[in-house]
Amino acid sequence: MSVATTDLVFDADRAWVLNSSVALRPEPFGALLYHFGTRKLSFLKNLTVVEVVQSLPQHASATDALAAAGIADSDRPLYLNALAALAASGMIVQPS
Template identity: 45%
Template sequence: MAFDPALPYRLHPKVALRPERFGALAYSYDTRRLSLLRDLDLVAVVGALADAPSAADALAAVPAAKRPAVERALARLVETGFVQPC
């Protein structure tokens, strides 16, 4: 699935986030995959997705200079199934 920032997204219901000093660990109980989220801004965006009307709204809290990198990481989480559209 292609990532569209205009759409609303949420963390997949079978994915757990565990906060770490470097960011967070995301574990999918469905696929048994583990993903490292090594950026605190990315962790904040993933946590805000469920309450935001769109991914772009959740990304608005990220500093403009970092936004493209966080958006690419979020798109990768959508591709791998850790994050899904609502």
């Protein structure tokens, strides 16, 4: 499934990883993401989203990561939108 963002189409059927310029710091509410290149700070307020983002490198696609996290098909659009927003801000990228 693809989700359109402003300049990018997030393709959930492709592999994604946390940008190497991004640090993820777990917090009781979820996590903080800090991009050292853009100095952008993002808050992940959903522990399942944090789990999915951390597991992305172990999966062939974002869709596989959602399935491994036990995300129901009916809930996937919510998580795909969250991942699309992270891709649009450069927090997650396709591996090179």
